[in-house]
Amino acid sequence: MSMFGRRPTVAGYWGTRVQSSQEVAQTMRAFLDDLEAVDPGLALPWVSTAEFDKVPADLSVDGLVRIFEYSRSKEMGYSDTPGPGYDIDLSPEDGTARRVGAWVGGLETSAPNSVRVSLPTEKQLTDSTRRLLDPDIGDAIVRVIVKHWDPDRARWSIGDYRHLQNRSKGEVEVGWETYFHSGVTFDRSKLPQSAVVEELPTGTLIRLGDKPMEVAAADIVAVRAALGYPV
Helix, strand or coil, X not given: CCXXXXXXXXXXXXXXXXXXXXXXXHHHHHHHHHHHHHCHHHCCCEEECCCCCCCCCCCCHHHHHHHHHHHXXXXXXXXXXXXXXXXXXXXXXXXCCCEEEEEECCCCCCCCEEEEEECCCHHHCCCCCHHHHCHHHHHXXXXXXXXXXXXXXXXXXXXXXXXXXXXXXXCCCCCCEEXXXXXXXXXXXXXXXXXXXXXXXXXXXXXXXXXXXXCCHHHHHHHHHHCCCCC
């Protein structure tokens, strides 16, 4: 298996949600605060790709507004028209394998609004980041995404799981943990034995065992079948 196939990413996705830079900055600041509370490995000086001198980014609400406005003006050539959305990409100052990124506050065109937290692979773990692949940490990150961004769907996954799914646009992507908003139906009788289902206030969370990096391919496929997707 390739390192790329083993890279864990926690992500949430949703459709059109036009917001101001102030709104998305406030949400991002609260999101980052909760990520820092999840684990010290997610509390560190972040560098924005918009900052060419690579100094720690100003991630206050005002600083985030500037980053979001810069991303829109750079990509779209203007910053005061609603619709295009805002981009942010944060990585650690020390260059270790973690990342927080988002495309938020805009129309769903070729891709949905999204937020993602990229974690180290097993080979990239250090003493300070080793716990980031623990199931309780992964579960907490999923819940923080659901809490702050209210996505239509979210998942904790690696490339190996994604390669098992020939998804059509709009289908829920299945991972070690899979969340989907209320209104998505599924057949509980088709879920694998490893599945634990939890009803959250806004949707359903399905968890496949306690080893995020070692989910059986058959279990991923079974959840797709339970969702009524071709397998």
